[in-house]
Amino acid sequence: MFDAEEFISEAVETLKTQIDDIAIIACSGGVDSAVAAVLAHQAVGGLLHCVYVDTGFMRKGETEQVEAMFAAHGIELTTVHAAERYFTALEGVTEPEAKRKTIGELFIRVFEDEQVKVGAKYLVQGTIAPDWIESGGGVRDTIKSHHNVGGLPEDMTLSVVEPLRELYKDEVRELARTLGISVAERQPFPGPGLAVRTLGDLTPERVGVVRECCAIVEEEFEAAAERGEMELPWQYYAALLPVRSVGVHGDVRAYGETIVVRAVRSMDGMSARYSEIPHSILQKVSTRITNACKGSVNRVVYDITHKPPGTIEWE
Known part of the structure; x- marks a missing residue:
């Protein structure tokens, strides 16, 4: 049986050993990235830089909700307004896999820009088990690329840290409830957002x-x-x-x-x-x-x- 408190304790200790320099995390407003951010913040505190990217593909009122949620946890959040950049990159792109790959690559490019600003060496992600399974992370065929898994460019310079990689959504929700995160019960939302x-x-x-x-x-x-x-x-x-x-x-x-x-x-x-x-x-x-x-x-x-x-x- 999944023990949320035990997982949190072990994850925080593991993150302390994985992250020895400045890290950056993409905070989408969903439960996965929120849990990953809170765990990483508990582990390394000021070494973690949380970034929210307004891609232009977010839900109604998303930006304001995300900013309020992180403020409630005392975590500093940087908001990057990148809608124009995303729409330009995706102009004329209609094939689903091409969309996801393009969004995945731009996702990293935007964060590499932020990496330069803060000198980050690590990228923390809220990847969970269904993400990498659907992206062909094992022997399975690729069902669809997830922008934070199968869409990552090969020349990426950041080291990726995924504290939730082996968990499923119900387990992540239990972690969120234990951590007191307001979006614990929020329904899943695709990484590429409304683009898909x-x-x-x-x-x-x-x-x-x-x-x-x-x-x-x-x-x-x-x-x-x-x-x-x-x-x-x-x-x-x-x-x-x-x-x-x-x-x-x-x-x-x-x-x-x-x-x-x-x-x-x-x-x-x-x-x-x-x-x-x-x-x-x-x-x-x-x-x-x-x-x-x-x-x-x-x-x-x-x-x-x-x-x-x-x-x-x-x-």
């Missing part, structure tokens, strides 16, 4: 649509769960498909794109079953999305695919 929920061209406008639709899905599902109308899924979000269909807005013909809503039940992300969401709640989600995104979205569909055969994220 925006199928097709990555533009600020299309990503903005996905950001708003994901917020709507989260708000409606969480409110319904609070009312006791449904069980909150393990992961739930919206993705924008480059599929257009004819619709009607008022008396005017519309030709808009499609939003797919995805919600799954899982324990560790390695396999998942689609969640049976009440139709009344899905109808609310659909109405809110089509009203909020008039002119760009006129159709909402629900994904009823298990994993396998489909992965949890569409890309």
